Amino acid sequence: MSGGGHAAAKAGAHARHKRGGHDEEEHENHERWLVSYADMMTLLMVLFIVLFAISQVDQKKFAELKNGLAVGFGNPSVAFNGGESSLLESSDSDSPMDLSSGIGGTTSDATAIQDAVAAKERAQAAQRQAAAQREVANFDKIQQQITAELAKHGLADQVRFSIDERGLVVTVVTTGIVFNGNEAVLLPAGRAIIDGVGPAISALPNKIEVDGHTNQLTGGTGTYPSGWELSTARAASVLRLLHTHAGIPETRLMAAGFADTRPLYPTTDPQAAERNRRVEIIVLSNLPADTRALLPSAAEN
Template sequence: MSGGGHAAKAGAHAKHKKGGHEEEEHENHERWLVSYADMMTLLMVLFIVLFAISQVDQKKFAELKNGLAVGFGNPSVAFDGGEASLMESSDSNSPMDLSSGIGGTTSDATAVQEAVQAKERSNASKRQAAAAAEIQNYDKIKAEITAELTKQGLQDQVKYSVDERGLIVTIVTTGIVFNGNEATLLTAGKQLIDGIGPAIAALPNKIEVDGHTNQLTGGTGTYPSGWELSSARAAAVVRMLHTDAGIADNRLQATGYADTKPLYPTTDPRAETLNRRVEVIVLSNLPADTRALLPSASTTTS
């Protein structure tokens, strides 16, 4: 017998001495419990997360509602439906109910709309108050100009009006202000500008001077047309406001309109004298939507 055979017999003999038989490897039949426990843990976590996200933080939701209401300017109106959770309105008026237009309940949508309307009314009221305050400032300017011109007996040579641009001081350019077809201020014309200048010099507003001629065809003297004549007259007034009243040049502008903006039609007997004018305009610094209210505010306060 070879050496390998002896070794195999010796091994078999040893096993027989230990137990008389060879033991098989033990198989674990309870490994499924580990997978089952993991699955149950994951399901529990899933349901906890679902439960957590289904709850609404009442305090934060109330803060959100109040914040939106304050943003619309009416905390006493917006969202007055209490602090019920979103889940309580999950039927016909759910938080994502598009029939209300904005999400949330119909009553909340109505409250938001009312808040927006209240904000608009508040803004309109503020604009009206600002326009009324501007008219009061214009009244002070008018009173100061009138008092100064009264000393010279020239108070009837100016008229006042208000449009969306601001306060308009109209100087009728009769023979005492400018000679016919001329753009050189006469003595009375200089006195008029001296009476107007101090009242507007300290203001922050820009000043616009508009020149106008009448519609008559009697000629414009040495000027080629009414455009040059009206522009030259406006420039003469601007120059005096700058040199005598000390108004900064970057606050002044001169414009000539010839006969394109008449106050009266040519058939009106007043056209010959009243359309021939220079207008000194104190331009308002208010926003455009507030300036639009100036004419009506002037009518109301006058």
């Protein structure tokens, strides 16, 4: 190369240097994988920390949970008497989460829970039975008052008493002294019967239902198109007298007619024609349904 060319090359290099240029390209960074590797290791560490954390049970809080459940079942001294072991505690099986061994990995805790639930259910059943017996005792007092009042007028044999899942049922057999045949107007003796029933139930908070029933005889129903209208009209007559004479509020009274759909005796029974024709005054119990269902059995005891 001539001296002029060498000088020109040096001048060009000098010019590039002044402009900040480089003869060689910037080399590639081969250490970028370290950043991704570090992120992956961090995530793995967090994962293992979380797994470790959820595999442990706070023994104190677990004991508080057991005692709280025991108190809720009403028997803190008996409900939980097993050890405060970890949920991952080894048991007879190879699985660390063997649910068949109950809470805390011991059968004693599971059995204690079952015993506590059973004891709770027995206590509730006993409470319902006691409430049913108290209700029956109250109904007995009402029955005695009604019987004493009717006995003064020689009408005690015109009324029968029973207790079913609805409450106290006062059955008035609608013979000729209560209603004329196929009529719904109370006769004097019928009015005396209702007047004997009214005072004993007027002060009660219970609702009163009056049901009318006819018998299965195929004879006519007088001025009424069918037994439905006749039985409803008779129930309404009794209800009206309970309201006007005994002072029972209308909001506590209801009436219904069932014609011959709910007989007490089959048609083959000699008493069917007379006993199925009746009016029932029902003192409805205020107890819950599951307790009312115990009233018939409590009345038999």
